[in-house]
Amino acid sequence: MADASHSIPEPLTARRNRRVALIGACLVVGMVGLAYAAVPLYQLFCQVTGFAGxxxxxxxxxxxxxxxxxxxxxxxxxxxxxxxxxxxxxxxxxxxxxxxxxxxxxxxxxxxxxxxxxxxxxxxxxxxxxxxxxxxxxxxxxxxxxxxxxxxxxxxxxxxxxxxxxxxxxxxxxxxxxxxxxxxxxxx
Known part of the structure; x- marks a missing residue:
């Protein structure tokens, strides 16, 4: 006999999966954005401070x-x-x-x-x-x-x-x- 107390209703599982996928997609987009912004931001920092010569x-x-x-x-x-x-x-x-x-x-x-x-x-x-x-x-x-x-x-x-x-x-x-x-x- 299956233990019904540990099973999660199907709509709740699908909602959690969508939320995890959305968070993952946001992280990927954020990381790509930071990768593109890193070079100009570093260059600006170096120009303002004289860092790295x-x-x-x-x-x-x-x-x-x-x-x-x-x-x-x-x-x-x-x-x-x-x-x-x-x-x-x-x-x-x-x-x-x-x-x-x-x-x-x-x-x-x-x-x-x-x-x-x-x-x-x-x-x-x-x-x-x-x-x-x-x-x-x-x-x-x-x-x-x-x-x-x-x-x-x-x-x-x-x-x-x-x-x-x-x-x-x-x-x-x-x-x-x-x-x-x-x-x-x-x-x-």
Whole structure:
């Protein structure tokens, strides 16, 4: 004889199953949404705080130049899916607070129009918050025609506040590195 006290009525079981399925579907949608939001949110966090060597964006020059010299090295890398050659700018040695302009040179080596973007970082990471860019090709997508070569400027300065950070007292060199990758539209 079956124990009727442990059986659950069929409509109640179906309702519970629907609720579990709905919760599961909401979790999947939420996780996918968070996955898409993670990159722009992390990028925003890094830009605001200088975390992970992310340079700051400045709208005006610093208030002064100090008597401490810093060398800025430049580096470039190109992802395999972008047929560009990018020559990094030559290094610059100048007093902290001086506004400098350098140029990267990019060439589209393919026979089709290609669009690309650049992501950047500064090392040592702790110096990123003091590295300020007033103008940079990395702010916008770059489109190069087949065989085209362009100069891409960067106008930057190192904030004199760096001199007050005792952790960076021995730093004499900063490296600004760009990695270029194909943008989503591929040049269309």
């Amino acid at each position: 992310t340079p700051q964006i400045a709208s005006e020059a610093p208030r002064g130049v100090i008597d401490r010299v810093m060398t800025v090295q430049f580096d470039s890398n190109v992802a395999n899916d972008l047929s560009w050659t990018v020559k990094a700018a030559s290094s610059v040695t100048d007093n902290i607070g001086t506004v400098d302009t350098v140029h990267y040179i990019a060439t589209n080596n393919s026979d089709k129009t290609l669009s690309g973007m650049a992501v950047f970082n500064v090392s040592p990471e702790k110096a990123g918050v003091y590295f300020n860019k007033m103008e940079c090709f990395c702010f916008t997508e770059q489109t190069l025609q087949p065989g085209e070569t362009v100069e891409m400027p960067i106008v930057f300065f190192i904030d004199p506040e760096l001199d007050k950070n005792h952790e960076l007292a021995t730093i004499k060199e900063i490296t600004l590195s760009y990695t270029f990758y194909a943008s989503d539209n591929g040049g269309s």
